Amino acid sequence: MRGCRQFGSEVAAFLDRELDARETAAFEAHLDDCGACRSALEATRDLEASLRDLPPIEPGPRFEAQFWARLARAESARDWRERLRSWQPLQWLGAATAVATLAVLLSVGHPAPSAQDWILITGDDFDLVLETDPQMLASLDLLDTWDEAEEI
Amino acid sequence: MRAVDDDAELMLRFQKGDRAAFDQLFARYSTPLVSFLARMVSDRGKAEELAQEVFVRIHQARSRYQPRAKFSTYLFGIAHNLALNELDRAYRKRETVLEEHAAAQLPSEAPPVEAQLDAKYTARRLEAGLAKLPERQRAALLLRSREGMSYSEIAKALGASPSGVKSLIHRAREGLLEILGRERP
Numbered sequence: 001m002r003g004c005r006q007f008g009s010e011v012a013a014f015l016d017r018e019l020d021a022r023e024t025a026a027f028e029a030h031l032d033d034c035g036a037c038r039s040a041l042e043a044t045r046d047l048e049a050s051l052r053d054l055p056p057i058e059p060g061p062r063f064e065a066q067f068w069a070r071l072a073r074a075e076s077a078r079d080w081r082e083r084l085r086s087w088q089p090l091q092w093l094g095a096a097t098a099v100a101t102l103a104v105l106l107s108v109g110h111p112a113p114s115a116q117d118w119i120l121i122t123g124d125d126f127d128l129v130l131e132t133d134p135q136m137l138a139s140l141d142l143l144d145t146w147d148e149a150e151e152i
Numbered sequence: 153m154r155a156v157d158d159d160a161e162l163m164l165r166f167q168k169g170d171r172a173a174f175d176q177l178f179a180r181y182s183t184p185l186v187s188f189l190a191r192m193v194s195d196r197g198k199a200e201e202l203a204q205e206v207f208v209r210i211h212q213a214r215s216r217y218q219p220r221a222k223f224s225t226y227l228f229g230i231a232h233n234l235a236l237n238e239l240d241r242a243y244r245k246r247e248t249v250l251e252e253h254a255a256a257q258l259p260s261e262a263p264p265v266e267a268q269l270d271a272k273y274t275a276r277r278l279e280a281g282l283a284k285l286p287e288r289q290r291a292a293l294l295l296r297s298r299e300g301m302s303y304s305e306i307a308k309a310l311g312a313s314p315s316g317v318k319s320l321i322h323r324a325r326e327g328l329l330e331i332l333g334r335e336r337p
């Protein structure tokens with residue numbers, strides 16, 4: 001399909017009612033004279049109707065339960081992070097060193113972090129990593145256990 | 153604070169401790185989010201995980217939430233970012249399956265026969281065509297055609313300019329028509 005050079009890029013916005021009054025009037029006047037734009041408009045209308053008719057993709061039966069579990073993990077990660085911040089010795093040590101130390105403790109009995117994890121863990125982006133990296137979030141379940149053991 | 157729309161109103165109620173308001177948002181947006189994300193990442197299981205993550209972010213950010221834009225704009229903006237991160241990660245790991253292959257497994261159930269008769273293109277061909285579009289074009293078109301968002305809302309969600317969105321949608325439709333025309337059975 002060869003489009004119209006002058007108005008071809010207006011077809012989509014016209015159909016979506018995203019042209020202003022002046023542009024709409026100009027496009028409508030042009031439509032009377034331009035077969036290319038008329039057929040582009042018709043093809044785009046058909047396409048839109050087909051897209052609207054696409055069936056939705058429904059979440060599976062475990063979707064909601066999985067969400068609540070994911071939320072619980074994220075919340076415990078957040079709690080742990082806040083407790084870590086307020087823990088005196090850590091404040092003396094400085095966050096970066098402390099996190100590295102903690103990571104050593106945690107690696108006992110668990111797969112050692114990869115080289116990439118170490119960079120992430122010891123960097124200034126610590127909080128960001130905890131908030132965004134699902135693998136780090138998953139590993140925090142374990143941190144909670146450790147934290148409870150400290151309290152006993 | 154005055155709510156921008158119904159959804160933002162629910163979010164403000166949730167902010168004040170009304171858990172049922174969150175449940176309503178969750179029920180309202182689970183399917184649209186999973187649909188959008190599945191078409192963005194061509195992986196239904198991953199789409200569910202990302203949709204859950206969107207709700208986790210919303211849940212955790214409730215105290216900071218301010219209804220500056222429509223709630224759906226905010227929601228799909230987060231979803232779009234997560235989808236792009238996921239696509240980056242997949243490309244880096246070179247784990248992307250052939251797009252046609254992935255698209256062929258969406259959706260799990262065949263659409264009703266009536267829907268296929270009404271529409272010019274079958275769901276299967278459309279899904280496969282959508283999967284071939286560049287990701288930002290695909291995102292803009294899905295938000296327009298499936299979610300009914302305006303260009304300015306899409307611009308906010310994608311972090312683009314309104315004129316950029318106009319161009320994305322134009323190119324997406326032109327590209328999709330070309331793909332569908334090329335592959336006429």
Ligand SMILES: [Zn+2]
Pocket residue numbers: 004005006007008030034035036037038
């Ligand atoms: Zn023309």
